[in-house]
Amino acid sequence: MIYLDNAATTFPKPPAVLRAITDCMRYDCGNPGRGSHALALRAAEHIYICREELATLFGSAHPERVSFTANATTALNTVIKGLLREGDHVLISDMEHNAVLRPVFKLAETGRITYNVFPTHPSDPACTPKTVCAEILEHIRPNTRMLICAHASNICSAVLPLEEIGALCRRKGILFVVDAAQSAGHLAINMERMHIDALCAPGHKGLMGPQGTGFFLLGDGITADTLTEGGSGFNSLDPHMPDEPPERYEAGTLPTPAIAGLTAGIHEIQKRGLESIRAHLTACNRHLSERLLDLRGVTVYAPHHVGSVLLFNVDGVSSDALATELDRRGFCVRAGYHCAPLAHTTLQTPSGGAVRVSPSIDTTEKQIDAFADTLKGILQ
Amino acid sequence: MHDYQSGCYCVMGSMTQAMRAQRVLADAAIRADIVKSDSGESRRGCAYALSYSCAQAVNVRTVLSRAGIRPREFYGGAHA
Numbered sequence: 001m002i003y004l005d006n007a008a009t010t011f012p013k014p015p016a017v018l019r020a021i022t023d024c025m026r027y028d029c030g031n032p033g034r035g036s037h038a039l040a041l042r043a044a045e046h047i048y049i050c051r052e053e054l055a056t057l058f059g060s061a062h063p064e065r066v067s068f069t070a071n072a073t074t075a076l077n078t079v080i081k082g083l084l085r086e087g088d089h090v091l092i093s094d095m096e097h098n099a100v101l102r103p104v105f106k107l108a109e110t111g112r113i114t115y116n117v118f119p120t121h122p123s124d125p126a127c128t129p130k131t132v133c134a135e136i137l138e139h140i141r142p143n144t145r146m147l148i149c150a151h152a153s154n155i156c157s158a159v160l161p162l163e164e165i166g167a168l169c170r171r172k173g174i175l176f177v178v179d180a181a182q183s184a185g186h187l188a189i190n191m192e193r194m195h196i197d198a199l200c201a202p203g204h205k206g207l208m209g210p211q212g213t214g215f216f217l218l219g220d221g222i223t224a225d226t227l228t229e230g231g232s233g234f235n236s237l238d239p240h241m242p243d244e245p246p247e248r249y250e251a252g253t254l255p256t257p258a259i260a261g262l263t264a265g266i267h268e269i270q271k272r273g274l275e276s277i278r279a280h281l282t283a284c285n286r287h288l289s290e291r292l293l294d295l296r297g298v299t300v301y302a303p304h305h306v307g308s309v310l311l312f313n314v315d316g317v318s319s320d321a322l323a324t325e326l327d328r329r330g331f332c333v334r335a336g337y338h339c340a341p342l343a344h345t346t347l348q349t350p351s352g353g354a355v356r357v358s359p360s361i362d363t364t365e366k367q368i369d370a371f372a373d374t375l376k377g378i379l380q
Numbered sequence: 381m382h383d384y385q386s387g388c389y390c391v392m393g394s395m396t397q398a399m400r401a402q403r404v405l406a407d408a409a410i411r412a413d414i415v416k417s418d419s420g421e422s423r424r425g426c427a428y429a430l431s432y433s434c435a436q437a438v439n440v441r442t443v444l445s446r447a448g449i450r451p452r453e454f455y456g457g458a459h460a
Contacts, residue, residue: 032395033394033395033396033428035416036414036415036416036428041414044395044399044414045399047396048395048396048399048400051396063396063400064396064397064400232394233394233395233426234393234394234395234425234426234427234428235393235424235425235426235427236424236425236426237423237424237425238424238425242393242394244393244394244396244397246396247394247395247396
């Protein structure tokens with residue numbers, strides 16, 4: 001089996017991640033932040049180390065501003081619903097995943113906020129950061145309070161210029177929220193330099209951690225309302241959630257073994273280096289793109305963006321049928337809309353979506369060739 | 381329960397705040413252990429505290445203050 005669905009979740013995980021999870025479960029799995037006996041402290045140490053690693057990775061000096069969630073979607077929901085107020089206007093890009101669109105849509109549908117979608121022109125090779133910022137400027141209203149965008153698309157390799165967008169948001173006094181689901185572990189992100197007020201990401205994709213891990217980092221001075229309330233391990237007599245992050249946003253017991261695994265995943269990323277990871281994924285998809293464009297009837301979407309994800313279709317074949325046939329022949333790829341109908345509309349994929357291929361840091365050129373040869377065989 | 385008369389303590393609040401303060405002190409070569417403060421001593425309930433040698437009491441205040449860390453309370457030794 002050749003797994004090419006790493007944009008959904010990375011597989012397989014590095015052996016060090018599996019070891020960290022089982023070692024934690026075997027030796028250190030008290031309840032972190034609940035009590036001060038030896039096992040509770042060992043578990044809390046795992047959690048704090050991961051906060052430190054994430055803060056360092058994303059250019060924050062404040063590990064206590066890293067809050068863990070079950071996934072990026074919960075992180076985004078917490079940040080979006082916790083920071084927006086009645087009457088606010090929100091801008092989202094035209095490449096957003098449903099993890100952004102749906103919470104924003106729900107708030108708008110219930111009359112609490114209004115929102116607009118700004119175009120990012122992923123299909124236009126001539127589009128520059130200046131073009132994107134000009135589009136944003138056109139959509140800003142006096143009550144625009146937040147801009148949310150995906151750093152990297154989950155259906156093609158388009159990347160938004162965070163530094164320029166962040167600077168614009170800071171100038172205009174707009175909260176800048178970034179969905180780093182596809183870029184964390186692949187691209188450099190510095191919250192301070194990019195003026196990011198809230199960064200949301202999963203642990204189980206580019207960061208190589210297990211499923212069940214996600215997090216958000218808040219910038220200095222940013223406090224959100226809580227999405228869930230419950231035990232925080234301290235101030236137990238107070239019926240309110242604590243004011244201080246991260247416990248304010250972490251009601252209930254954290255998944256210590258999974259978070260220990262995430263730390264090991266981050267170490268793996270650091271060992272390989274972001275630039276080397278990016279270069280490898282780009283080389284894989286450049287090669288695949290060249291092979292696919294040689295085949296008659298194949299459309300590759302936004303082919304000038306080469307990175308971790310490649311999206312394609314074959315004339316006259318539904319994406320689901322193609323993915324099913326590829327699965328039968330041993331290739332795991334994902335078809336359909338990838339929970340991103342907005343982005344599919346932007347790229348003008350047909351009804352039924354398209355096929356997404358997302359290699360990993362361990363995918364080889366031989367595997368890419370095997371995929372291209374198999375596809376060629378199916379089309380003949 | 382900790383005997384605040386026999387050692388020095390600063391009450392931090394959450395485990396995360398206690399760990400952050402513990403690391404800042406460790407960087408300044410000051411050893412501090414995380415302990416749970418007595419739930420009955422605060423109207424808000426339990427909290428985590430750092431326990432350290434009273435000989436370091438002044439240094440602890442200085443180092444934490446420089447790092448922008450404000451403990452809820454100091455107990456014991458010269459703090460008392």
